[in-house]
Each structure stands twice: as structure tokens, then as C-alpha cells.
Amino acid sequence: MTGTGRPPGDAIRPAPPAPGPRWEVGGRPLSSYLAEAVGSAWLVLVALTAISFTMRDGSALASWPLTARLAVVGASVGGSVALFSITPAGKESGGHLNPAVSLFMAVRGVLPVRDLFPYAAAQLGGSVLGVLVARAVWGGRVGAVHDGLIQPGSGWGATEVFCGEALSTAVLLWVLAGMTARPRPYSTPWVVAAVIAVLITATGARTGASFNPARNFGPHVVTGDYHLFWAYMLAPLAGALLAAAVLAPLGTRRPWTGKLCCERDVHRYHQLQLHFRHHHLPSSSR
Numbered sequence: 001m002t003g004t005g006r007p008p009g010d011a012i013r014p015a016p017p018a019p020g021p022r023w024e025v026g027g028r029p030l031s032s033y034l035a036e037a038v039g040s041a042w043l044v045l046v047a048l049t050a051i052s053f054t055m056r057d058g059s060a061l062a063s064w065p066l067t068a069r070l071a072v073v074g075a076s077v078g079g080s081v082a083l084f085s086i087t088p089a090g091k092e093s094g095g096h097l098n099p100a101v102s103l104f105m106a107v108r109g110v111l112p113v114r115d116l117f118p119y120a121a122a123q124l125g126g127s128v129l130g131v132l133v134a135r136a137v138w139g140g141r142v143g144a145v146h147d148g149l150i151q152p153g154s155g156w157g158a159t160e161v162f163c164g165e166a167l168s169t170a171v172l173l174w175v176l177a178g179m180t181a182r183p184r185p186y187s188t189p190w191v192v193a194a195v196i197a198v199l200i201t202a203t204g205a206r207t208g209a210s211f212n213p214a215r216n217f218g219p220h221v222v223t224g225d226y227h228l229f230w231a232y233m234l235a236p237l238a239g240a241l242l243a244a245a246v247l248a249p250l251g252t253r254r255p256w257t258g259k260l261c262c263e264r265d266v267h268r269y270h271q272l273q274l275h276f277r278h279h280h281l282p283s284s285s286r
Contacts, residue, residue, distance in 0.1 A: 033118050035089035037126035039097045040214045043080050044130025045137070047215065048148035050076035052134075052141040059141075066205055074200030074209075078193030085189040085260035094259035095189070098212040099123055100236035104173045107244040110180075110258035120213075127218030135222075149219035150208035150232065158228055162235045164207035168199050169239025170246070172211060177247055180257055189260050211236050 054061045054069040061069055085095030094111070096102045099120040105111035111119070134142045142148065152161045175195050179188040200209040210216045216232040219225075 028112075028115055028118075029092075031089075032093040032115075033122040035093035036096060036119055037122040037129065039084045039090060039093070039095060040123040040126030041130035041133060042084055042126075043077065043097050044127050044148070044215065044218050045134050046080035047073065047077050048131065048134040048142050048145070048219075049138065051145050051148045052138055056141060056144045067201060070204040070209075071197065071201045073204065074197035075193075077200060077215075078196035081196060081260075082189035082193035085192075091259065091261050093119075094257075095261060096258075097123060097126075098214055098236070100169050100212060100240040101173070101176070103237055104176070104240040104244055105258040107241065108177070108247075123214040124217045127214045127216075128221050129218070131218040131222045146225070147219045147223050149223055149225055150210045150216045151227065152208050153205045156206055158231050161207050161228060162231045162238070164203060165211050165232065165235035166239035166242060168203055168207065168209065169211040169236040170243040172196065172199060173240060173243035174247070176260075177243070180259075192260060208232075211239065213237070 050073045053059050054064070054072050056062065061072065064072075081095065081097060084090045084097065094105070096105070096119060102111060102116055102119040102123070106113050106116045131142075131147050135147070156164075172192070172195050176188075176192060179191055199211065203209045208216075210232050213233045213236055216229075220229050220232075
């Protein structure tokens, strides 16, 4: 043994290198915003792919009933959200992919307000990127469906679209509020996916079923067609405020997390639950 108490030849291990500097915006890693941009691009790419194979004249599923084709689109879009939310990128950012979800989480107090605008900017930018990638991958197939631009069914005007989109968004967020009242990392993404699929199937032939400004922002910008642009951008945000306003007087539990997949938070949740029970038990029962 040497004077240091180490066996001869046992070299002292160097300290691990300090982590490199992180690029941050408003105190949050830049990678969170990049994740929202990439996730939104992924969502739009999947949506346009599904639309080009179901709604395009001469496509493989063009002969199917409209409701069945909308169900395929709904399952694709919902599935894309769920799959992204369980990736490392989705777990870091929360997998919102929707400015209305981010607004709802900010109003409910689980997303810092300073993150709201960078999140929305990333999501809208990702939407444009998603359309451009879809064009590069599918070419004329995407052009044949007007780059996936969502428009309402016959007889549905601006007022009906606005109200329908706002209500659809509120329904989605009410379900999300119930699922995030406590950590449910393995079920929340898929419950949200199922709700998205049902809403698209039920309302697609009427309002167009966007309930996400990022879903229709890219197609509007790339095509240059801004018909009902304001309705598809503002209605989901109104729906988010409506959802939060309805929950507030009901005393609904604040969301435990602002993430669709929060498996990293489960241990912390249970520790806090034990702490809460310990400190609220009557002294005679301790």
C-alpha cells in the first residue's frame, strides 16, 4: 500500500469533464424549442402523407367512404403526436406541437409564460418545414391535395368554423387536463391520440378538423391561400382559453405536468405524495 492508501499502480481517476455550455432562450435549453419545431414538422408531414393517400383522386383509398378515410387521417395524426411525445425530444419539450396546448399549459401554470411565444414560433416554423419536406418526398401527390390545406365542408362559413374549431380544441384540452392531473406517462399520449382521431373523424367533413394553428399554418403560407386563415389560427387559441376558464371555477386540480409523456416526473410525484400525507396526518395517527 502507498501512503495514500491506494494499491500500487492504481491511478487516480480524473474528475469527469464539466458539461459544456448550453444554448438557452429565456432559461430553457434551445433544444426544447428545436424539438417542438421538429415534432410539428413531423406531425404535418404525417398528416399530408395520410391526406395524399386518402383524399387525392385516384389514390389507393379514394373509393372508401369519407368517414373511413377521415378515420385513417385521424389515426395517423393522433399516432404521430403520441409517437413523438414518447421520444427523448418529445419528453424534453413536452410534445405540445400545438400553440393552443402551450397556451393552455401556460394559463394553467405549468408552462412559464416566457416560453409560450418561443414554443409557438417553433411550432409554426416546423409546420412550414413539414409542408416543404412533404413536397420533397411526395411531389405532385401533395400538390394534388393543395398541400393539405384544411378548409371547411360545404355550407360551413367563418362563424361555424370558428365555433366548431374552438369547441373541438376545448374538448381535447379537457381530456388532457384530466390525464395530466397526475403523471400517466404510458397512457396520456395514447388517450390524446385517440381523442384527436375521434375529433378528426367526427368533424373533418364539417370544420376541416384542424384545432391546431400549427397544422394549417404551413399549408396556408406555402400555398399562399389565406382563406379563413384567421379562423384556423385564432379559434384553437380561443378554445384553449375557454377550456381553462371552464376548469377554473370547478376547482379542478392543477395539471401535474405540462408534458404529454412525463415518466421522468413519476418518482418525484410519488415522493411528494408521501411527503404530503406525512405532514397532513393527525399527530395521534403517526
